[in-house]
Each structure stands twice: as C-alpha cells, then as structure tokens.
Amino acid sequence: MATHPAVATTAVHAPLEILHVATIAPGQGEVRVRVEWTASTPLDLHQADGGLLVHHPQVLGDGIAGTVVEVGSGVKNLKLGDKVFGFGWRERKEKAYQEFSTLPEFLLGKLPTGFTLQQAVTLPNNFVTACHTITADLGLPFPWPKPVDYVPPRANDRILIWGGASSVGQYAIQILSYYGYCNIWTTASTRHHETMRSLGAMECFDYRSPSVTSDILESCAPQRTGEPSIPLILDCIGSLKGTVEPITKIAQSGAKVAVLLPIIVKDSSDESMPEYAMDVSTAAPWAKGVDAVGVRTHFYLNNEFFREQLQSSIMPAMLAEGIIKPNPQRIVEGTTLLERAQRAMDTLRRKEVSGERLVWRVADV
Ligand SMILES: NC(=O)c1ccc[n+]([C@@H]2O[C@H](COP(=O)([O-])OP(=O)(O)OC[C@H]3O[C@@H](n4cnc5c(N)ncnc54)[C@H](OP(=O)(O)O)[C@@H]3O)[C@@H](O)[C@H]2O)c1
The missing domain is CATH 3.40.50.720 (NAD(P)-binding Rossmann-like Domain)
Known part of the structure; x- marks a missing residue:
C-alpha cells in the first residue's frame, strides 16, 4: 500500500508528529492533489492545543493548494496537471497537512492565471x-x-x-x-x-x-x-x-x-x-x-448552490476578477514538513499574526 507523510496532532497540547498515512486513489467525482502549499489557521491551534472536535491521532489542516495528480471517474472540470486550491476538512483523506489529499472536485477551484498557489491558499477556508x-x-x-x-x-x-x-x-x-x-x-x-x-x-x-x-x-x-x-x-x-x-x-x-x-x-x-x-x-x-x-x-454544504459552485466556480472567479484580494502571506520556512508545521503552530500560539496568513510548503519541491 502506498503511503505519504502527514502532520498530525496525537495528544492535547503536544508537539506535532509525522504519520505515514495511506495514499487514497480518487473515487467517483474525486481527484488526488499533491499538496504544495497550505495556510495555518487558528482552528489548527484550537485542535492541537485544545483538542477541539478532535479524535487522536488527527491529521490537521484544511487549506489546500497544489497540482492534480490523479483523476477519478466522472470528474468533469479538472484534469491531470491542473493547479487547484480548495477547502477540505471532512475526513482524513481530504485534509491539507499531508503530501496528497483526495477530495471531490466541488471542493476545489482552478488557480486563475496571474496568481500563485501561495496567494490562493489564503482563500479557501475563510x-x-x-x-x-x-x-x-x-x-x-x-x-x-x-x-x-x-x-x-x-x-x-x-x-x-x-x-x-x-x-x-x-x-x-x-x-x-x-x-x-x-x-x-x-x-x-x-x-x-x-x-x-x-x-x-x-x-x-x-x-x-x-x-x-x-x-x-x-x-x-x-x-x-x-x-x-x-x-x-x-x-x-x-x-x-x-x-x-x-x-x-x-x-x-x-x-x-x-x-x-x-x-x-x-x-x-x-x-x-x-x-x-x-x-x-x-x-x-x-x-x-x-x-x-x-x-x-x-455546515455550508447544506446550501446546494454553494456546494456546487462556491469553491469550484465563484471563488476562482472572484479572485480572477479582482473582487477578492488574497490575504497577505508570511512564508513559514523550515527544512522539514514537521518543522514548518510546528513553527506555524508556535507562531499562532504566541499570537504573532497580524493582518496576514501563515503559508508554508507541504510536499517538498
Ligand atoms: N466557526 C467557524 O466556522 C470559523 C471559521 C473560520 C474561522 N473561525 C474562527 O475565527 C477566528 C478568526 O480566524 P482567522 O483565521 O480570521 O484569524 P486570524 O486572521 O489569524 O486573526 C488574526 C487577527 O485577529 C485580530 N484580532 C485579535 N484580537 C482582536 C480583537 N480583540 N479585536 C479585533 N481584532 C482582533 C488581529 O488584528 P490586528 O492585526 O488588527 O491586531 C489579527 O490581525 C478564529 O478563532 C477561528 O478559529 C471560525
């Protein structure tokens, strides 16, 4: 079975750890994305330090930006090699702090021309x-x-x-x-x-x-x-x-x-x-x-119109048309995936974030 590294919280208020989790092939309507960038959010801190809505060990992160590397049957709008960004949170295979995320195409938008993945990854969750x-x-x-x-x-x-x-x-x-x-x-x-x-x-x-x-x-x-x-x-x-x-x-x-x-x-x-x-x-x-x-x-997926259109079509269109400017980004550096994830988490805990998103590389170049 193929596996890949993922960053997880394994106990409340404990250092993050790397797990090697199963790489899931995309099913009907799904794609597999190589996650190149993510953005840390306060929810990651609430989950890692407070155990909020967590079942340990839990892979963290929900903001995804990367490249489509495998396409399931019935996928209509995405193809191999597309650069995408989106919000995936419902189960482990969709989460962001891992090298590969497998998720339905309605949770992803195509990166518009003229934008970087680092800019785009500030959008999806918020x-x-x-x-x-x-x-x-x-x-x-x-x-x-x-x-x-x-x-x-x-x-x-x-x-x-x-x-x-x-x-x-x-x-x-x-x-x-x-x-x-x-x-x-x-x-x-x-x-x-x-x-x-x-x-x-x-x-x-x-x-x-x-x-x-x-x-x-x-x-x-x-x-x-x-x-x-x-x-x-x-x-x-x-x-x-x-x-x-x-x-x-x-x-x-x-x-x-x-x-x-x-x-x-x-x-x-x-x-x-x-x-x-x-x-x-x-x-x-x-x-x-x-x-x-x-x-x-x-609960936003209860809105059928948002489910079908919000991430796949409205989000990229609003970005492309300049209706929405991405949040400013601060790139969190580190030599390993775990180091980058932990640095971002420590920065959130120390409340050293002002008017910006903490953005960091997931899959190594
Ligand atoms: N329930 C949900 O569905 C949901 C969804 C998304 C987010 N959230 C929650 O919403 C919160 C914000 O998320 P976020 O990602 O937007 O946060 P964020 O960007 O990390 O928030 C940082 C900003 O908070 C501002 N701030 C801190 N204390 C403040 C205060 N007392 N009054 C006004 N501004 C203050 C700071 O403003 P200055 O720079 O001006 O000092 C700073 O720029 C988090 O707790 C997150 O978990 C909940």
Missing part, C-alpha cells in the same frame, strides 16, 4: 466562512452572477465587522463591499485602517482603545425609534473578553450578531491549555432582543 456567515447567519442575499446595477435590500444598514484585519474579516469586508453594502464599519489595529478602507470599510475603530465601544456608539447617527444603531454585527475573532463582551455593549435590541465559534474563554499559551465555549447566547449578557448566533462553516 472565503467560504465569509460567504456562509453573510448568507446563513446574517441572512443577506448572495446573487451570483451579480446582476448589473444590483443594489442589496439593506445597502445602507450599518454592518460592523469586529476584527477586520483577520483573514475572515478581510474577506467579509470585500464581499459585502462588492455586493454594494456601503456602511461597513470595522475594528482593527490602527496600522491596518488604511487597508481596511481600501477593502471597503467606511469607518475604522481601534479595538485596543479602552473607549472603543463608546467611540463606536457615539459615531452612530440617531436611528429611528426602536431600531438598533448597528443592525448587523460580525465578530470575526470570538474572544470572550476581547470581542464578545465589548460587542454586548454595542448590540441593541433587534440587532443580529454572528460570532465565529469557538468562543475563546482562555487563549492557549506555551504553559497552559486553552478554554472554549460553544453557546453564544449564554456566554455573555446580551441585551434583550439581540439575536446572537454562533457561526459553523462546516
């Missing part, structure tokens, strides 16, 4: 997250292709993206801006404010300022009686103290708040374990009438 949250959790429409002269029903409603410099935040701002929402507010470190405006944010606030919540509320023009000052809020970070509690001070009756799960009650550190909560409604004292929900992107 582009999908942004699209899923905007539609399933904030309840906004997502017409594709976008009709000429399209104006969305709530074009002028304030939408607060808390944590705009995060990967999810950058994609959410760009997608909302593309669809014509013109009152997007965000919080980010001041050094990212210019970038936030270039992506489509109208107002930027420094989340590190002790007066950030009153600054936001004072900037809101009076609303019609009974309407919340900010009707739609997306918490792209999900930190209990850092984001959820401040947002409870802003969210008024009638507001919809979507929080990216898990809620981080305590961050992981080199010395201690993280703590998480999953129930947004009870995690913090929401004002009466606030509809606060937790985002779970892994």
Whole structure:
C-alpha cells in the first residue's frame, strides 16, 4: 500500500508528529492533489492545543493548494496537471497537512492565471466562512452572477465587522463591499485602517482603545425609534473578553450578531491549555432582543448552490476578477514538513499574526 507523510496532532497540547498515512486513489467525482502549499489557521491551534472536535491521532489542516495528480471517474472540470486550491476538512483523506489529499472536485477551484498557489491558499477556508456567515447567519442575499446595477435590500444598514484585519474579516469586508453594502464599519489595529478602507470599510475603530465601544456608539447617527444603531454585527475573532463582551455593549435590541465559534474563554499559551465555549447566547449578557448566533462553516454544504459552485466556480472567479484580494502571506520556512508545521503552530500560539496568513510548503519541491 502506498503511503505519504502527514502532520498530525496525537495528544492535547503536544508537539506535532509525522504519520505515514495511506495514499487514497480518487473515487467517483474525486481527484488526488499533491499538496504544495497550505495556510495555518487558528482552528489548527484550537485542535492541537485544545483538542477541539478532535479524535487522536488527527491529521490537521484544511487549506489546500497544489497540482492534480490523479483523476477519478466522472470528474468533469479538472484534469491531470491542473493547479487547484480548495477547502477540505471532512475526513482524513481530504485534509491539507499531508503530501496528497483526495477530495471531490466541488471542493476545489482552478488557480486563475496571474496568481500563485501561495496567494490562493489564503482563500479557501475563510472565503467560504465569509460567504456562509453573510448568507446563513446574517441572512443577506448572495446573487451570483451579480446582476448589473444590483443594489442589496439593506445597502445602507450599518454592518460592523469586529476584527477586520483577520483573514475572515478581510474577506467579509470585500464581499459585502462588492455586493454594494456601503456602511461597513470595522475594528482593527490602527496600522491596518488604511487597508481596511481600501477593502471597503467606511469607518475604522481601534479595538485596543479602552473607549472603543463608546467611540463606536457615539459615531452612530440617531436611528429611528426602536431600531438598533448597528443592525448587523460580525465578530470575526470570538474572544470572550476581547470581542464578545465589548460587542454586548454595542448590540441593541433587534440587532443580529454572528460570532465565529469557538468562543475563546482562555487563549492557549506555551504553559497552559486553552478554554472554549460553544453557546453564544449564554456566554455573555446580551441585551434583550439581540439575536446572537454562533457561526459553523462546516455546515455550508447544506446550501446546494454553494456546494456546487462556491469553491469550484465563484471563488476562482472572484479572485480572477479582482473582487477578492488574497490575504497577505508570511512564508513559514523550515527544512522539514514537521518543522514548518510546528513553527506555524508556535507562531499562532504566541499570537504573532497580524493582518496576514501563515503559508508554508507541504510536499517538498
Ligand atoms: N466557526 C467557524 O466556522 C470559523 C471559521 C473560520 C474561522 N473561525 C474562527 O475565527 C477566528 C478568526 O480566524 P482567522 O483565521 O480570521 O484569524 P486570524 O486572521 O489569524 O486573526 C488574526 C487577527 O485577529 C485580530 N484580532 C485579535 N484580537 C482582536 C480583537 N480583540 N479585536 C479585533 N481584532 C482582533 C488581529 O488584528 P490586528 O492585526 O488588527 O491586531 C489579527 O490581525 C478564529 O478563532 C477561528 O478559529 C471560525
């Protein structure tokens, strides 16, 4: 049986390890991809350090960029040698931190001309997250292709993206801006404010300022009686103290708040374990009438249209047309696969990521 190396978490808050796992031939509608690049995400840290939704030993990673090396029967849009990028997470054979990933073609898009795999690999998981949250959790429409002269029903409603410099935040701002929402507010470190405006944010606030919540509320023009000052809020970070509690001070009756799960009650550190909560409604004292929900992107395939089109066609088209700019990349170097994976994990744990994705080579050149 052919095998290949994969990076796995084998115990909670333990160093990563290399497993040699079976190389799976593609079945009906699937392809096998040689994974050349991946991008680490906070979920990898939640899984490695906190054991979140993990069955040990578990191969990690879900952002894939590489080359199609084997094609199963019934595959329609991909062929040998295609450069692809996508989001695979459902079972071991689809995961990203391994030399070969075997997954259905609907989880992959073709790399558009003019882009590198390192740029493209910043998209899949959080582009999908942004699209899923905007539609399933904030309840906004997502017409594709976008009709000429399209104006969305709530074009002028304030939408607060808390944590705009995060990967999810950058994609959410760009997608909302593309669809014509013109009152997007965000919080980010001041050094990212210019970038936030270039992506489509109208107002930027420094989340590190002790007066950030009153600054936001004072900037809101009076609303019609009974309407919340900010009707739609997306918490792209999900930190209990850092984001959820401040947002409870802003969210008024009638507001919809979507929080990216898990809620981080305590961050992981080199010395201690993280703590998480999953129930947004009870995690913090929401004002009466606030509809606060937790985002779970892994349910996005329930949307049949997204299942068929989001990664295979919309994601590459939005990248190719310049609707979405990839997150900036920081390449994580290392002489071995394990060294690169562990360095990226340590960088996440030390919270040394700001406005960028940690991107690293999987299969050796
Ligand atoms: N449930 C789901 O379906 C789902 C899907 C995707 C992601 N997530 C979760 O969403 C979170 C974000 O993921 P990501 O990949 O987008 O993260 P990321 O890019 O790694 O986030 C880093 C950014 O977070 C910002 N940040 C940190 N603390 C902040 C605060 N208190 N207020 C505002 N911004 C803050 C920093 O902004 P500055 O640079 O401005 O300091 C930094 O740029 C993670 O916990 C992840 O697990 C959940």
